[in-house]
Amino acid sequence: xxxxxxxxxxxxxxxxxxxxxxxxxxxxxxxxxxxxxxxxxxxxxxxxxxxxxxxxxxxxxxxxxxxxxxxxxxxxxxxxxxxxxxxxxxxxxxxxxxxxxxxxxxxxxxxxxxxxxxxxxxxxxxxxxxxxxxxxxxxxxxxxxxxxxxxxxxxxxxxxxxxxxxxxxxxxxxxxxxxxxxxxx
Amino acid sequence: xxxxxxxxxxxxxxxxxxxxxxxxxxxxxxxxxxxxxxxxxxxxxxxxxxxxxxxxxxxxxxxxxxxxxxxxx
Numbered sequence: 001x002x003x004x005x006x007x008x009x010x011x012x013x014x015x016x017x018x019x020x021x022x023x024x025x026x027x028x029x030x031x032x033x034x035x036x037x038x039x040x041x042x043x044x045x046x047x048x049x050x051x052x053x054x055x056x057x058x059x060x061x062x063x064x065x066x067x068x069x070x071x072x073x074x075x076x077x078x079x080x081x082x083x084x085x086x087x088x089x090x091x092x093x094x095x096x097x098x099x100x101x102x103x104x105x106x107x108x109x110x111x112x113x114x115x116x117x118x119x120x121x122x123x124x125x126x127x128x129x130x131x132x133x134x135x136x137x138x139x140x141x142x143x144x145x146x147x148x149x150x151x152x153x154x155x156x157x158x159x160x161x162x163x164x165x166x167x168x169x170x171x172x173x174x175x176x177x178x179x180x181x182x183x184x185x
Numbered sequence: 186x187x188x189x190x191x192x193x194x195x196x197x198x199x200x201x202x203x204x205x206x207x208x209x210x211x212x213x214x215x216x217x218x219x220x221x222x223x224x225x226x227x228x229x230x231x232x233x234x235x236x237x238x239x240x241x242x243x244x245x246x247x248x249x250x251x252x253x254x255x256x257x258x
Binding site: 010025121124161 | 200202236246247
């Protein structure tokens with residue numbers, strides 16, 4: 001017979017399944033590995049169940065467990081996570097924010113109004129990992145800066161600056177591709 | 186408010202992190218500055234599009250597997 005606490009715990013953690021699968025897809029890049037990661041995350045969450053206070057922030061707690069589970073898996077496999085950025089994107093990541101803003105707004109980036117799923121997916125994949133994680137947790141998963149700081153184990157100021165910079169890089173990538181596609185210079 | 190401040194604040198606004206008392210100065214600046222207004226519109230549009238496109242639904246097999254993990258623990 002399950003305790004009342006246990007029933008509430010299950011309900012709270014199950015409510016995040018779709019979001020966890022989405023984040024796992026971002027981390028693993030394929031459905032099979034993502035499903036494995038989600039299951040491992042729930043197994044690890046059960047092991048740490050006593051550390052969770054019912055009615056607090058199950059989302060941030062589970063995402064932290066998922067990220068740690070994923071990083072442990074990567075360490076065991078001794079490989080770098082997928083999605084390494086190209087040199088010019090790394091350069092953009094190092095540029096001063098004021099330089100990043102030089103792209104606009106101008107008439108040529110009106111084409112940012114009609115974005116395709118493929119454009120967005122490609123631009124996100126090309127973001128350097130530290131920006132990608134932060135932007136996805138904020139803009140796709142809807143976490144607060146404080147939650148993201150907990151999940152990624154970084155200071156809140158770093159979260160804020162990575163979101164600002166990550167969005168600018170993303171925007172510039174999209175503007176560049178769209179401009180080329182439309183015959184711009 | 187300068188355009189530099191507006192850029193910083195508009196990212197926090199889009200994130201839902203801008204304090205209430207800072208929202209009106211940002212809106213006032215964007216009323217006056219078409220460049221910042223357009224930049225805000227584009228940035229918010231990218232975020233909305235990204236959020237819409239990147240929503241996933243866990244497959245039924247995974248839903249069953251997780252339910253089983255929780256039930257058998």
